[in-house]
Amino acid sequence: MTTVLKTEELRKQFGDLVAVDDVSLEIGGEEITSIIGPNGAGKTTFYNLLTGVLEPSSGSIWLGKEGDLREITDDPPHEVARNGLSRSYQITNIFEGLTVRENVQVARITHEGRTFDFRSRAAKDEELNEDVDELLALTNLTELAETPCETLSHGEKRNVEIALALAIEPTVFLLDEPTAGMNPTETREIVSLIRELDEDIDATFVVTEHNMDVVTDISDRIVVLAEGAVLADGEPREVLSDERVTEAYLGSEA
């Protein structure tokens, strides 16, 4: 397994509440990992630590390709993103008045703007258009390219969010409940999109999800968080038949 993301005893306390409890995890580049757990288990907080949105109370975070990991624990969110950790943003991140293509262009220009080079303006424009076309095709948005985002359905906007997150060419792509608020058709579409992307691009997907059908369908590996700590970690069949996992979910409904 080539590790692309690693945490060492990562911890976050809010006062007396331990939201993330010394989590040590290594995410392999070749697998889709799901992070599951009852409400309040610490999944979103864990993502917020990884992406630099929250500062850890202790522990460290490492990110990189081909086993070449570098520490990102203290990096601010824009640095973390630039270094290859992307997250599907909330729909509010989309510019409603702009078309799908314009939104993807903005994301791409913002990312490119951070890299200094000597290519001519025309060459850059051509490359930008090619990159945007490719991102639109990857996320099944080619036919909606000229549509203003404010007229898109919830499911279509989720695809735009994914295109924006891919615009930074991530090493690791975190999705927080990608099927939340979606109907069964939209859910099936997003699941097959994630699988296609996993085949087509070089990013590693990490997904948090409450829909167990989705989890079973897309995961190569499942990590269960309960009260901030790793309760189980392994192959889907093994993890989902673990009594402690069932109990953690039942306990949360009591």
Ligand SMILES: Nc1ncnc2c1ncn2[C@@H]1O[C@H](COP(=O)(O)OP(=O)(O)OP(=O)(O)O)[C@@H](O)[C@H]1O
């Ligand atoms: N900014 C904060 N200040 C104080 N407590 C917080 C804060 N953010 C999260 N928490 C608490 O940390 C715990 C973990 O919350 P978190 O949102 O990470 O859970 P989750 O696993 O994402 O849950 P869900 O499945 O409902 O999305 C909860 O008890 C929550 O109330």
Ligand SMILES: [Mg+2]
């Ligand atoms: Mg959450």
